Amino acid sequence: MPVEGWRRPAWAEVDLDALAHNTSLLCRVVAPARLCAVVKADGYGHGARAVAHTLLAAGASSLGVALVDEGIELRDDGIDDEVLLLAEAPGTSLGDAIDARLTLTVGSLRGARELAGAAEHRSPMPVHVKVDTGMHRQGVAPDDLGGVLELLGAAGLAIGGVWTHLSVADGAGTHTEAFTRSQLDVFRRALDSASDSIPDGAVLHAANTAGALSFPEARLDLVRVGLGIYGYLPHPSMQAVLDDAGAGALRPVMSVKARVSAIRDLPAGARPSYGRRRALERPSRVATVPVGYADGYPRAMLDGGANVLIRGRRMPLAGVVTMDQLLVDCGADTDVDVGDEVVLLGSQGTERITADEWATALGTISWEVLCGIKQRIPKLAVT
Numbered sequence: 159m160p161v162e163g164w165r166r167p168a169w170a171e172v173d174l175d176a177l178a179h180n181t182s183l184l185c186r187v188v189a190p191a192r193l194c195a196v197v198k199a200d201g202y203g204h205g206a207r208a209v210a211h212t213l214l215a216a217g218a219s220s221l222g223v224a225l226v227d228e229g230i231e232l233r234d235d236g237i238d239d240e241v242l243l244l245a246e247a248p249g250t251s252l253g254d255a256i257d258a259r260l261t262l263t264v265g266s267l268r269g270a271r272e273l274a275g276a277a278e279h280r281s282p283m284p285v286h287v288k289v290d291t292g293m294h295r296q297g298v299a300p301d302d303l304g305g306v307l308e309l310l311g312a313a314g315l316a317i318g319g320v321w322t323h324l325s326v327a328d329g330a331g332t333h334t335e336a337f338t339r340s341q342l343d344v345f346r347r348a349l350d351s352a353s354d355s356i357p358d359g360a361v362l363h364a365a366n367t368a369g370a371l372s373f374p375e376a377r378l379d380l381v382r383v384g385l386g387i388y389g390y391l392p393h394p395s396m397q398a399v400l401d402d403a404g405a406g407a408l409r410p411v412m413s414v415k416a417r418v419s420a421i422r423d424l425p426a427g428a429r430p431s432y433g434r435r436r437a438l439e440r441p442s443r444v445a446t447v448p449v450g451y452a453d454g455y456p457r458a459m460l461d462g463g464a465n466v467l468i469r470g471r472r473m474p475l476a477g478v479v480t481m482d483q484l485l486v487d488c489g490a491d492t493d494v495d496v497g498d499e500v501v502l503l504g505s506q507g508t509e510r511i512t513a514d515e516w517a518t519a520l521g522t523i524s525w526e527v528l529c530g531i532k533q534r535i536p537k538l539a540v541t
């Protein structure tokens with residue numbers, strides 16, 4: 159797969175058909191709520207520029223980012239649609255955020271005052287106000303919502319929306335379910351108490367992927383979906399929601415691939431890589447693959463028992479992952495050779511390695527796996 163400026167045989171494929179499939183599937187499931195496609199952290203590692211246009215074409219009504227710089231990058235790429243900032247912008251970046259026509263979130267009284275000051279000389283897009291209903295990360299206290307809305311109104315700012323964020327909608331079990339319902343209750347009460355200051359048409363939103371799937375009442379006017387559009391469920395049990403909707407399955411969007419760069423046949427007892435951590439149990443062909451932890455293939459994958467795919471077969475690592483390269487134990491009877499395709503994430507033949515499999519090996523979540531794939535790995539859009 160020759161690409162200009164690409165000299166190392168290691169790359170990620172971003173399947174834009176899968177991305178469009180997931181987006182339109184999720185739009186159908188949550189309708190009439192609209193879908194804000196979350197592209198923070200470089201589109202969860204997929205490349206925000208690579209995915210943004212496809213997401214909008216497939217039905218997303220807006221894009222969500224965490225940083226002012228991420229929003230400006232989308233504007234620089236020619237995105238004209240609404241870009242919602244999912245966190246309160248630092249006071250020092252408000253001018254740039256307003257100039258880039260980003261939709262700002264206010265999440266504190268202090269932030270409301272700063273924005274009121276910044277807006278004296280510029281007019282921002284209608285502002286969204288975030289309410290803290292139990293996540294305790296950002297957001298105004300429910301009792302302060304009315305006051306913040308009045309302050310913003312007095313400064314001449316239009317209110318575009320009011321929202322909150324769920325903290326356990328991806329967990330299974332009655333305890334987490336009860337907490338999500340209590341967050342939605344707190345949100346509803348805050349909206350009621352501030353209703354005089356909330357204009358008709360203000361967009362109300364609460365749900366991430368998990369909330370959108372598991373709690374239909376959380377869909378409100380808009381859902382903010384990240385993980386789902388990239389092809390993963392927050393919890394396997396949520397497939398039932400898609401089945402009930404006759405929606406089918408999501409399709410993972412990103413694959414990470416490379417080509418074998420070197421081969422050696424080693425005797426039993428050899429201990430490849432740093433620290434001589436693991437002895438080969440039998441004579442083995444060991445393949446070198448030009449991807450390492452600096453690319454987002456974590457060192458902890460060895461202890462996690464990770465596999466890669468070569469020639470359609472699962473093969474274990476042969477030693478600790480290094481910064482730029484990793485080693486694979488291809489076994490005794492194999493003709494694996496330099497140039498063979500290696501799939502680190504994705505499918506080959508009938509085998510498939512998912513971000514959920516990486517997450518299990520690493521003791522983390524698929525979100526962290528996906529956004530951990532570094533920019534050092536070029537992202538190739540494929541259809």
Ligand SMILES: *Cc1c(COP(=O)(O)O)cnc(C)c1O
Nearest residue numbers: 196244323366367382383384385
């Ligand atoms: C990241 C983020 C989302 C998307 O979450 P997913 O679980 O990936 O769907 C939604 N809302 C906010 C505020 C976020 O920060």
